[in-house]
Amino acid sequence: xxxxxxxxxxxxxxxxxxxxxxxxxxxxxxxxxxxxxxxxxxxxxxxxxxxxxxxxxxxxxxxxxxxxxxxxxxxxxxxxxxxxxxxxxxxxxxxxxxxxxxxxxxxxxxxxxxxxxxxxxxxxxxxxxxxxxxxxxxxxxxxxxxxxxxxxxxxxxxxxxxxxxxxxxxxxxxxxxxxxxxxxxxxxxxxxxxxxxxxxxxxxxxxxxxxxxxxxxxxxxxxxxxxxxxxxxxxxxxxxxxxxxxxxxxxxxxxxxxxxxxxxxxxxxxxxxxxxxxxxxxxxxxxxxxxxxxxxxxxxxxxxxxxxxxxxxxxxxxxxxxxxxxxxxxxxxxxxxxxxxxxxxxxxxxxxxxxxxxxxxxxxxxxxxxxxxxxxxxxxxxxxxxxxxxxxxxxxxxx
Amino acid sequence: xxxxxxxxxxxxxxxxxxxxxxxxxxxxxxxxxxxxxxxxxxxxxxxxxxxxxxxxxxxxxxxxxxxxxxxxxxxxxxxxxxxxxxxxxxxxxxxxxxxxxxxxxxxxxxxxxxxxxxxxxxxxxxxxxxxxxxxxxxxxxxxxxxxxxxxxxxxxxxxxxxxxxxxxxxxxxxxxxxxxxxxxxxxxxxxxxxxxxxxxxxxxxxxxxxxxxxxxxxxxxxxxxxxxxxxxxxxxxxxxxxxxxxxxxxxxxxxxxxxxxxxxxxxxxxxxxxxxxxxxxxxxxxxxxxxxxxxxxxxxxxxxxxxxxxxxxxxxxxxxxxxxxxxxxxxxxxxxxxxxxxxxxxxxxxxxxxxxxxxxxxxxxxxxxxxxxxxxxxxxxxxxxxxxxxxxxxxxxxx
Numbered sequence: 027x028x029x030x031x032x033x034x035x036x037x038x039x040x041x042x043x044x045x046x047x048x049x050x051x052x053x054x055x056x057x058x059x060x061x062x063x064x065x066x067x068x069x070x071x072x073x074x075x076x077x078x079x080x081x082x083x084x085x086x087x088x089x090x091x092x093x094x095x096x097x098x099x100x101x102x103x104x105x106x107x108x109x110x111x112x113x114x115x116x117x118x119x120x121x122x123x124x125x126x127x128x129x130x131x132x133x134x135x136x137x138x139x140x141x142x143x144x145x146x147x148x149x150x151x152x153x154x155x156x157x158x159x160x161x162x163x164x165x166x167x168x169x170x171x172x173x174x175x176x177x178x179x180x181x182x183x184x185x186x187x188x189x190x191x192x193x194x195x196x197x198x199x200x201x202x203x204x205x206x207x208x209x210x211x212x213x214x215x216x217x218x219x220x221x222x223x224x225x226x227x228x229x230x231x232x233x234x235x236x237x238x239x240x241x242x243x244x245x246x247x248x249x250x251x252x253x254x255x256x257x258x259x260x261x262x263x264x265x266x267x268x269x270x271x272x273x274x275x276x277x278x279x280x281x282x283x284x285x286x287x288x289x290x291x292x293x294x295x296x297x298x299x300x301x302x303x304x305x306x307x308x309x310x311x312x313x314x315x316x317x318x319x320x321x322x323x324x325x326x327x328x329x330x331x332x333x334x335x336x337x338x339x340x341x342x343x344x345x346x347x348x349x350x351x352x353x354x355x356x357x358x359x360x361x362x363x364x365x366x367x368x369x370x371x372x373x374x375x376x377x378x379x380x381x382x383x384x385x386x387x388x389x390x391x392x393x394x395x396x397x398x399x400x401x402x403x404x405x406x407x408x409x410x411x412x413x414x415x416x417x418x419x420x421x422x423x424x425x
Numbered sequence: 426x427x428x429x430x431x432x433x434x435x436x437x438x439x440x441x442x443x444x445x446x447x448x449x450x451x452x453x454x455x456x457x458x459x460x461x462x463x464x465x466x467x468x469x470x471x472x473x474x475x476x477x478x479x480x481x482x483x484x485x486x487x488x489x490x491x492x493x494x495x496x497x498x499x500x501x502x503x504x505x506x507x508x509x510x511x512x513x514x515x516x517x518x519x520x521x522x523x524x525x526x527x528x529x530x531x532x533x534x535x536x537x538x539x540x541x542x543x544x545x546x547x548x549x550x551x552x553x554x555x556x557x558x559x560x561x562x563x564x565x566x567x568x569x570x571x572x573x574x575x576x577x578x579x580x581x582x583x584x585x586x587x588x589x590x591x592x593x594x595x596x597x598x599x600x601x602x603x604x605x606x607x608x609x610x611x612x613x614x615x616x617x618x619x620x621x622x623x624x625x626x627x628x629x630x631x632x633x634x635x636x637x638x639x640x641x642x643x644x645x646x647x648x649x650x651x652x653x654x655x656x657x658x659x660x661x662x663x664x665x666x667x668x669x670x671x672x673x674x675x676x677x678x679x680x681x682x683x684x685x686x687x688x689x690x691x692x693x694x695x696x697x698x699x700x701x702x703x704x705x706x707x708x709x710x711x712x713x714x715x716x717x718x719x720x721x722x723x724x725x726x727x728x729x730x731x732x733x734x735x736x737x738x739x740x741x742x743x744x745x746x747x748x749x750x751x752x753x754x755x756x757x758x759x760x761x762x763x764x765x766x767x768x769x770x771x772x773x774x775x776x777x778x779x780x781x782x783x784x785x786x787x788x789x790x791x792x793x794x795x796x797x798x799x800x801x802x803x804x805x806x807x808x809x810x811x812x813x814x815x816x817x818x819x820x821x822x823x824x
Binding site for chain 2: 268273348385
């Protein structure tokens with residue numbers, strides 16, 4: 027913990043207030059007073075300052091069902107600061123601009139032609155899309171960029187060590203993108219599943235759970251971990267590679283080079299392998315299996331129970347390690363949960379230590395395919411909301 | 426983040442300073458200024474206040490090898506506040522009193538007769554030992570009690586769900602002990618391996634590594650995890666049960682009821698099982714195996730390599746999940762490391778994702794058998810050093 031001078035207190039309080047307003051979307055002065063422990067006049071003064079800066083506005087007073095005067099409702103200004111978030115997928119790029127409070131102003135999804143999937147072409151296309159998005163926001167209102175990549179990303183500078191689906195290796199994505207942006211923006215990059223965890227924690231199935239594991243199967247299997255309300259990043263940002271914990275030492279080869287990884291035993295390929303199926307379009311083939319399961323196919327249900335078993339083994343490890351309140355399943359795991367649940371819960375019962383087992387619940391994602399992109403929004407706001415100094419860099423008056 | 430009033434700033438700064446002094450043992454005012462970012466006169470005033478409260482004293486000025494005036498050295502007062510730490514083992518109780526800065530004033534180790542190992546008898550004996558220890562410290566100077574138990578302990582109230590070696594189940598240890606103490610003290614309880622992690626991080630082989638995994642084999646296999654400098658506790662304090670992650674699904678039965686847990690494949694019993702040996706005194710039998718290995722016994726070395734393989738599998742999971750800077754091995758793992766290392770590192774190479782693998786180093790405990798007890802000291806001080814309010818509860822003047 028660092029010491030602090032008196033003149034940092036105001037900034038710290040402003041940031042704390044802004045964080046509460048961002049997470050709540052709209053909140054009464056009275057609730058802000060209760061949440062921050064500050065007195066009423068201090069909160070009034072700070073809200074006034076945030077309003078002067080064009081960040082929030084006060085609506086009409088609302089009664090609270092408790093004695094006392096109705097308390098004015100504070101909400102983020104629609105035309106206040108905004109962030110740009112992008113998600114780089116193999117065949118598409120998704121982009122959103124969002125304001126404080128998480129409101130999505132605008133979103134775009136564009137297909138990527140096969141010849142535009144190299145790092146250089148991707149950066150070109152991203153820079154153009156981001157430039158357009160920034161233009162669409164009030165000039166100067168864009169304060170940060172959040173980028174989600176399905177790969178191992180260095181937190182410090184957005185260097186992508188490996189992104190298997192994109193077939194990228196050692197790409198200085200943060201640096202390349204920074205050089206290309208027509209308007210400089212702080213860039214925050216993260217792993218797709220880490221950002222899914224962040225979004226589910228802030229606005230999805232993980233809301234209210236400060237200790238949370240998110241595990242999703244998309245093409246690969248990824249995960250993100252929230253501890254005491256904060257995303258686990260590790261020493262360099264590589265934490266949360268849940269897809270590569272070993273659940274079956276003599277198991278199937280994984281594309282990472284090892285054997286028996288959670289991904290190799292529970293991912294889309296594992297399901298198709300168990301059924302002896304090959305498919306050009308794995309995504310479609312997996313959805314077909316889910317439809318068969320819904321119709322009661324013993325073959326499909328058997329394969330999904332096997333997936334559930336190994337998923338449960340991995341989740342039990344995580345329950346023993348983290349003592350989380352909640353596990354949120356995303357992607358195929360969420361859609362297949364009705365057919366996985368029995369096996370998953372049986373493994374948890376067997377392998378998780380009893381006190382931790384009793385405390386944890388397993389739920390499915392409520393944000394679905396949007397989780398990653400919304401997580402990139404939260405990542406971009408996080409830096410602002412965690413750092414009182416960052417406020418000074420904001421536009422000084424209303425836009 | 427909560428808001429704060431101006432009058433909390435002083436307390437926060439005092440706490441921050443005290444934390445630096447505690448961890449450093451002795452530190453110059455100039456270094457405190459640099460570490461806290463406060464200005465020199467503020468640091469001078471705060472150090473003065475800590476000195477008035479009898480917590481620290483200033484020694485003669487030291488030169489710093491840099492331009493400028495020599496800076497006075499601040500250190501904890503030997504007769505200032507102290508904590509009492511106890512470690513409950515099957516056949517012994519260890520106790521230490523320690524001051525700020527971690528200096529051990531006094532320590533005791535007493536044998537436990539077989540009929541004194543029930544919860545009630547243990548609490549009686551603990552209360553007596555703690556009472557004596559508190560008497561030995563300057564009256565009123567004892568500010569907290571830290572207790573280490575080899576079991577699953579609820580953070581909130583020190584309820585022990587299960588302590589397998591002690592053969593305890595559902596013991597309200599915190600409550601029982603609190604009722605028995607002749608002088609009330611805040612009680613902080615934790616799992617033995619969690620506290621080992623805390624100690625190695627603060628003063629041992631993990632110093633300087635803010636993201637750290639500690640794994641130790643004593644009777645069982647336990648672990649503790651430090652993230653961004655703080656002990657991972659989970660939703661209720663049960664986190665870090667590394668001994669029960671599954672490394673070999675079809676493996677040996679574990680005393681937890683599951684199969685193939687890290688403990689079942691790498692603990693003392695696993696080693697003796699691999700060698701087809703039974704022993705009344707497992708500890709001695711294991712030390713005998715280590716001596717055989719030192720003499721080049723192929724049988725002993727083969728069994729240890731097998732232990733290393735499964736240990737490496739488990740550690741690779743943890744590297745993928747946490748992206749730690751350092752792994753500290755304790756207990757038998759530390760003493761056996763020369764014979765385990767090749768297998769452990771080979772598994773890490775195979776199963777840990779490359780960027781995380783390259784960043785982590787594996788070292789052995791430097792605190793040895795003292796790690797847990799010293800961790801209980803740090804746990805007791807942690808509450809004080811994390812909570813600016815706690816300072817107000819301290820004795821107001823010099824003892």
